[in-house]
Amino acid sequence: MSPILFWILTILMLSFGASVVINRNPVASALSLVASFLCLASLFVGLDAFFIGVIQVLVYAGAVMVLFLFIIMLLDLKAENRRHFNKGALAGGALVTVGFVSQFLRVLESFKAGSKPFPALGAARIEDVRSVGNALFTDFTLPFQVVGVLVLVATIGVIVLSRRELK
């Protein structure tokens, strides 16, 4: 991946991410988040990780965010547009951000392995779908099943909660 492309995509992704927070219109925020996801997916594709890039689009941009947008549109949040910035909260948020970034920079400085370039991959065509499948069904079978049960529990929980609402 060429560094120029990397920087363009990174800057686009971060600016869309910022616009999620800055925009007052909920629909605009949701769409900015979709655009940010798409930039992230292109970063993955640029690193030859096609599978994870496509899954990023399929799951987050294509399924989760469509549902988000659906709900936002049905709620018709006009009041959100008129709200002003809360100065105290803004200052608090900035403080937390600065704290985290400075901590992150300190850790990065001491992480020597991160400054070395990653060795080039041998094969011209990487079978990433096959490798992910193999890993899931051999080394990580138990965690995979546990996650499956967790999702099932969440689904049942949603149904139970929404049933109670109806009565």
Next chain:
Amino acid sequence: MDFFSTLPLELMAASVAKTLFLVFLVVLPLVSYTVYAERRVSALIQDRLGPNRTGFPTSLLGFQKDLQLFLGGLGQPVADAMKFMLKEEFTPGHVNHFYFWLAPVLAMVPALSTLAVIPFGNFMFGHKMVVADVNVGILYVFAIASIGVYGIVIAGWASNSKYPFLGGIRASSQMISYELSLGLSAVPVLLIIGNLNLSDAIQYQVNNGWLLLPFTDGKLTAREMLLWIPLMISFVVFTISMFAETNRLPFDLPESETELVAGYHTEYSAMKFALFFLGEYAAMIAGSSLIVVLFLGGWHLPLLPINDIESSMTLSGSILGLVHITTFFAKVACILIFFIWVRWTLPRFRFDQLMKLGWLYLFEIALVNIFITAGILAATK
């Protein structure tokens, strides 16, 4: 200038050439002539004539009649396109401007982007006839198709009036529901091929016969006959879901004119409306191409020799390459005619019937079908 010297210029030029060929020389003309076919086939079914007499407008220059050089009104799509471009570009006052203008683009771009991974031919001039030969081919198609909902949702929301809004809501719930059965019904094919790459899917069918017609390689084994049953089920579920995904009748609830005027594009006119139209037909073409690639052997024609990367540089090899490309688009055209035929034959579903069909029948059938296919594959290994 270090950056530009590292670029694989020949590969990039080939990709750009293939994209331009596919979009401007194949898909856009195919879209306009599908619209023409839609009007002529509907006329045929309803015992009318349809648009059959558009020629050169020589009557504008003072002649008595228009010059009829095109047979049977084949100039109609050109006239339609001219009309769309020359009409007034009107934006109603009550809409949300930015999103109102963004929506037609969002409807058009994903439909065309899906075509990037479709292999539309074998080899021409030493290049594989697919824009991006990626190893996640079919997942890419589903991912981009799921992005296609945004154009319609945003159009319905930005129009700020009730019929487009209802149309947008209907379209999004319909497309989210049918994406499931669409994806699941393709899984048996992937199980049999053992790969997500669409070029490999065609290569498998060249070697072993088309998945839906397993005798095209000249032999029919018991395993192929056994696998034909789940494949037929998956083909039917896939095709029905494709009708729902492209918002075509019998599932055109988002734009059902008897209740919603025109659904999500009620407030649109001129070229912005044309972009929705283009997007819908481009999505139809992409869906038909996917059906052809997964079930009907792609560009392969039985009994015809197949060119390879070396022979495609010679004259006979290039002619063969052209025949492969023509075969592919002829198959796509057959599926498109089928789409049109269904539209003018079947009545519209009710919305609750549509949801019931998607969630209670097609989803379960597709799910069970995966287990049947896996069972057959394990038993005959």
